[in-house]
Amino acid sequence: MSLATLVYPVLDPVALRLGPLVIRWYGLAYVAGFVAAALILRNLNRSWKIGITDDQQIDIVLASIIGVIVGGRLGYVLFYGGSEYLREPLKVFATWDGGMSFHGGLAGILIAGWIVSKRIGASFLRLADLGAVGAPIGFLLGRITNFVNGELWGRTTDAPWGMVFPTGGPLPRHPSQLYEAFLEGLVLFLVLLWLSRRKRPEGVIFGVLLSGYAVSRILVEFVREPDLQLGFIAGPFTMGQLLSLPMLAVGVWVVWRALRAGKTSAGSAESESEA
Template sequence: MNSVSSAGIDFTKLGLSPVALDLGFFELRWYSLAYLAGIFLGYWYLLRLIRQPGAPMARRHADDLVFFAALGVILGGRLGYVLFYRPGFYAENPLEIFKLWDGGMSFHGGVIGTSLGIIYMSWKEKLQWLRVHDYVACVVPIGLFTGRLANFVNGELWGAPTTVPWAVRFPEVVAGVVVLGPPRHPSQLYEAALEGILLFAILAILFWRTRARYQPGLLVGAFLFFYGLFRFGVEFIREPDNHLRQFAEATGLHMGQWLCVPMILGGLYLMATAKGRRERIEPTVGLESVA
């Protein structure tokens, strides 16, 4: 047995389990807690953001936004996974679509669902939808961070085989038997660091240290660009899903990379044109206008 298959950290010895609480008749999974933590922490941070001068919405709007954004993430994320990643399987097994506790969410689908929710709420409340997107974009990395940690705890979405010292050997199913696989990149943790911590820091610096929030589209553009860039890069060392392996081999890129291309291009466009959209901003709350 070579060093690639025998080295690495044994995932089963880390003491991790997908189930956070087992009451026998009910299981609470870390995957579900990750979504809840992302929503509640994101809401707390959003309230801090809208306290600043020139906010595009009031507290009551933020309360409504949590509902629409959460609904968009869940419905969009699940439908995106069904349509982008496993349309054939779910066409034959439609009831499996509702088993959210088994995992299977598409971030790109979640982005679309959340955006539709924001646009609807903004239209309903007569708010500037692009500026609302800017504020929401600053919050999203929190949920990305908790979600990627949950992916690691679940032992899913791991990376390609490697010999790096921090490689992890995840349980894998081979010929119907669960075995310890070869050392792999813990790509879930890479994404937690890049899409969660680093992306949050970039957007926080733009929001708190510059006047980016007064240029509609700049913050959401930065989010789309950097997320797309980070995800595109990590996909090179992330193992494609088995049912998409032939797709990756045929096209030269993973499905996730193809879905990141419009995000990168759209983000570049929004950032490049943001300065032209700058205007005198009348805050939804507060007394002073911000030029």
């Protein structure tokens, strides 16, 4: 078999079966992502000397979990859901059947973060910077899980790394899940980690997260198969790209505004030496 027709290594989306209890890799990815983000948040809170208490950190993490799940599900129903949700509205709550939207989850976590920032009397942008650094780890794990599930594959290709997916027909396709895992996961995390160890105006890390994810998503969508129920939305553009454009604009604006304001965040030369 030539390299141009690599066969997808069929992987079980179920990580563990304990009688009637089924634990899927997708659920474990969410848990691991939140745990990693919480640990990074705790370390940065200490090194940046922000002074958020342990109880407040727990509030931030719990609010983030609720925001991601509720926002991600509602976003999927609104942006990608078909008429089935009108016929069976209770399916909105059937998260175990799959269907989560990144952009909806982002909206949910931003709303939750804003509420928590008001509740604990902290700067929203500072909290956003704090939470942004660990976020790409969740993106990385989520995209790897998409690959494990054999879903969200790319368009057909004759590239030597093209892969035949079980549900993607007989032709090799771009493993677009791995492209996204690399760009919006690994690369974006390293960029934000580097920024977190240097002096920068408040809000820069958050803005780079938004714009960095948006650029990665827009680029990969050019080789990712559009959602079957939607297809292309405007010419050659997909729903993922259209949703990422305003995200890119907001991210660039946040960075521009932060640099213009010039309010240095908590990362100081002292904290740089500790990192």
